Amino acid sequence: MSWSHLVRAEGRAREARAAVAPSLLACDFAHLADEIARVEKEDVEFLHLDVMDGHFVKNITFGPPLVKSIASVAKTTLDTHLMIENPERYIEPFMQAGTHVLTIHVEASTDVRRDLQAIRNLGGKAGLAFNPDCPFEKLEPYLGDIDLLLVMSVFAGFGGQSFIEGSLAHVERAARLRKHHGHSFAIEIDGGIASETARRARDAGADILVAGTAIFKSPDYGASIRAIRG
Numbered sequence: 001m002s003w004s005h006l007v008r009a010e011g012r013a014r015e016a017r018a019a020v021a022p023s024l025l026a027c028d029f030a031h032l033a034d035e036i037a038r039v040e041k042e043d044v045e046f047l048h049l050d051v052m053d054g055h056f057v058k059n060i061t062f063g064p065p066l067v068k069s070i071a072s073v074a075k076t077t078l079d080t081h082l083m084i085e086n087p088e089r090y091i092e093p094f095m096q097a098g099t100h101v102l103t104i105h106v107e108a109s110t111d112v113r114r115d116l117q118a119i120r121n122l123g124g125k126a127g128l129a130f131n132p133d134c135p136f137e138k139l140e141p142y143l144g145d146i147d148l149l150l151v152m153s154v155f156a157g158f159g160g161q162s163f164i165e166g167s168l169a170h171v172e173r174a175a176r177l178r179k180h181h182g183h184s185f186a187i188e189i190d191g192g193i194a195s196e197t198a199r200r201a202r203d204a205g206a207d208i209l210v211a212g213t214a215i216f217k218s219p220d221y222g223a224s225i226r227a228i229r230g
């Protein structure tokens with residue numbers, strides 16, 4: 001998949017289709033390979049992998065060994081979302097496990113530029129995420145150095161939360177700044193995405209829609225994915 005194709009820049013946003021990234025956090029881990037095959041059948045662009053450390057966020061999920069197992073069966077681009085403190089310690093293990101796009105949180109890194117560069121040096125696409133209460137100004141210095149901006153539309157930590165409306169303004173602001181400065185990062189939104197919130201996020205300028213609950217807790221994954229894609 002070509003990266004520039006993902007960026008539905010102004011004017012193109014209405015026609016170009018948005019990408020979907022099912023978050024495996026909400027899937028049935030006892031049947032992980034089957035769950036992956038079921039969403040891959042729908043031609044999703046990414047698999048979104050939520051890594052939580054019990055420090056940056058309360059919850060704990062999984063680490064590089066599970067990402068490696070996923071990589072061994074997945075055909076889709078792996079989009080790993082690190083919700084961990086001091087991400088620099090784990091960039092290499094997650095890249096070696098088979099991650100293609102690696103995203104760190106701006107709040108969790110002690111040297112954002114160093115960490116983004118480390119991801120790129122290992123051949124990855126570099127993503128930067130921020131929580132709904134993070135001042136947008138904290139991101140601005142890095143917008144020229146990222147492949148992906150991950151706008152959290154819930155507070156990082158758990159699946160199944162309600163969409164936070166204010167995140168749409170973050171998406172709009174990111175899209176405006178991208179155009180103004182000629183940047184090329186894709187805008188991803190994550191948390192509480194289902195058909196209606198997806199539509200609003202797409203209209204605001206989001207290129208990639210992450211959804212866990214809306215896909216894996218629905219009886220028809222294909223219908224949910226199509227509704228999110230719009």
Ligand code: DX5
Nearest residue numbers: 156157159160191192212213
């Ligand atoms: C939350 C995670 C999300 C989560 C989304 O911290 O980053 O990716 O899995 O789940 P839903 O779609 O259930 O809000």
Ligand code: ZN
Nearest residue numbers: 048050081190
């Ligand atoms: Zn996520």
